[in-house]
Amino acid sequence: MRKITLVLSLAMVVTSLFTSCSSSSENYSSYQCPMKCEGSKTYDKAGTCPVCNMDLEGVQSKNNK
Numbered sequence: 001m002r003k004i005t006l007v008l009s010l011a012m013v014v015t016s017l018f019t020s021c022s023s024s025s026e027n028y029s030s031y032q033c034p035m036k037c038e039g040s041k042t043y044d045k046a047g048t049c050p051v052c053n054m055d056l057e058g059v060q061s062k063n064n065k
């Protein structure tokens, strides 16, 4: 009985981690180079930096209209 409870709670923790992770990645409104090659320039789509070719990372803007 105890083992089942442990497995169930573990499964719930893993599920909540998974859902919180996937939902937060959807909230980016803009993307920018992690090395900030172009200063504070941001892109509205994910992609790669034209300067250093690194993957752009999502920026969560705090100024919501």
Ligand SMILES: [Zn+2]
Pocket: 033, 034, 035, 036, 037, 038, 049, 050, 051, 052, 053, 054
């Ligand atoms: Zn760059």
